[in-house]
Amino acid sequence: MNVQTTAAGLSELPAYLYDLAALRAHVRRVRAALPGRVELYYAAKANPEVPVLAALHGLVDGYEVSSGGELAHVHAAVPDAPLAFGGPGKSPEEIAAALRLPAVHRWHVESERELHALAAAAATAARPVDVLLRVNLPVGGGALDGVALAMGGRPTPFGLDPERVERCLSLLASPGFAHLRLRGIHAHLASGLSAVEHLRVAERIVTWSAALAVRHRLALDEVNVGGGMAVDYDDPDARFDWPAFGRGLADLLARHPSLRLRIEPGRALTAHCGWYATEVLDVKHSHGEDFAVVRGGTHHLRTPATRGHSQPFTVLPVDHWPHPWPRPGVTDVPVTVSGQLCTPKDVLAARTPVAALRAGDRLLFAMAGAYAWNISHHEFLMHPRPAFHYLPDETPDHPARAP
Numbered sequence: 001m002n003v004q005t006t007a008a009g010l011s012e013l014p015a016y017l018y019d020l021a022a023l024r025a026h027v028r029r030v031r032a033a034l035p036g037r038v039e040l041y042y043a044a045k046a047n048p049e050v051p052v053l054a055a056l057h058g059l060v061d062g063y064e065v066s067s068g069g070e071l072a073h074v075h076a077a078v079p080d081a082p083l084a085f086g087g088p089g090k091s092p093e094e095i096a097a098a099l100r101l102p103a104v105h106r107w108h109v110e111s112e113r114e115l116h117a118l119a120a121a122a123a124t125a126a127r128p129v130d131v132l133l134r135v136n137l138p139v140g141g142g143a144l145d146g147v148a149l150a151m152g153g154r155p156t157p158f159g160l161d162p163e164r165v166e167r168c169l170s171l172l173a174s175p176g177f178a179h180l181r182l183r184g185i186h187a188h189l190a191s192g193l194s195a196v197e198h199l200r201v202a203e204r205i206v207t208w209s210a211a212l213a214v215r216h217r218l219a220l221d222e223v224n225v226g227g228g229m230a231v232d233y234d235d236p237d238a239r240f241d242w243p244a245f246g247r248g249l250a251d252l253l254a255r256h257p258s259l260r261l262r263i264e265p266g267r268a269l270t271a272h273c274g275w276y277a278t279e280v281l282d283v284k285h286s287h288g289e290d291f292a293v294v295r296g297g298t299h300h301l302r303t304p305a306t307r308g309h310s311q312p313f314t315v316l317p318v319d320h321w322p323h324p325w326p327r328p329g330v331t332d333v334p335v336t337v338s339g340q341l342c343t344p345k346d347v348l349a350a351r352t353p354v355a356a357l358r359a360g361d362r363l364l365f366a367m368a369g370a371y372a373w374n375i376s377h378h379e380f381l382m383h384p385r386p387a388f389h390y391l392p393d394e395t396p397d398h399p400a401r402a403p
């Protein structure tokens, strides 16, 4: 059964629907586009639902987690999967918890304070720890001009400035740091990058890391170039150009024979596999504009509010109207789709043209598989939570489970 048919038949709305078969097919294509020396990790913060994590199992090389909560959750969902532990502000409790988990395969160290704390904790635990230093690298030459969420080369709480990386290297060479094994460099410098832009960024990170390795006579043969592959909410059929990206990475690897690359996308893996289905409660005309008010809203699907876009949707017409009073509706006009919250910010789609829309029709919002339910302010106004459906309902390998 496809998503539209399922959404049309649901008795309980709003609901999230995840097409896990489509997710697996998509990630298989991503994997096939990448050269063998590129490891694919999934950034769990994009969507940490257990069936999603389980569906990715075996298709990704590991999972990137950025908190003690994600660490425990992802490890419970996929116990044998390698984890990379990142995130600014790792607390002593989180460091201790991560040290107890052999699944933590790499640590992305974000500051000198963290390096000290990790070295001390690793010495106490008498456990070797494999470290990548996260660098906040200026990406010159206009490589990131016009990118929505550039974090590299500007003041941020993330990672280490390049000169601080050099200081960390001195620390790592000193006696108290013997349990830390420096494997390489990590960087996550922007999100919303096209394949061409991401390749420029990756090239810059690799070149900088190689020069650092030469200067310090180190074997830094591992570079994680982050996530941030673009997703186009204006065009649900568009995809990040994975084949071009894979070819570019192959070219980069050919110039660095001992290099191992890792990427950790979130959004570009799961955004397209999730849908938010709901129904139109009311259609009204206000001071010259048309509004459709739906059951639910941005407290379930916050993505359009945080990014300031219109979430793409299709109308699933429902012909039956059971009430004796007139059915409000519009034809061939732009409509603003808002939710049930008492704030003008509760807009899922602004002035979006529709051919026909009536109270009682259903709307199916696409591209709701990443940074959607899990970033939303569920408690605000105390409306009920949506239902969750995972398609196919059950696969032999991974029985679907509600969160």
Ligand SMILES: *Cc1c(COP(=O)(O)O)cnc(C)c1O
Binding pocket: 043, 045, 046, 064, 086, 087, 188, 191, 192, 226, 227, 228, 229, 264, 265, 266, 267, 268
């Ligand atoms: C959020 C994040 C990612 C994933 O970013 P996407 O834009 O979802 O691909 C990867 N790495 C780090 C360090 C992050 O913070």
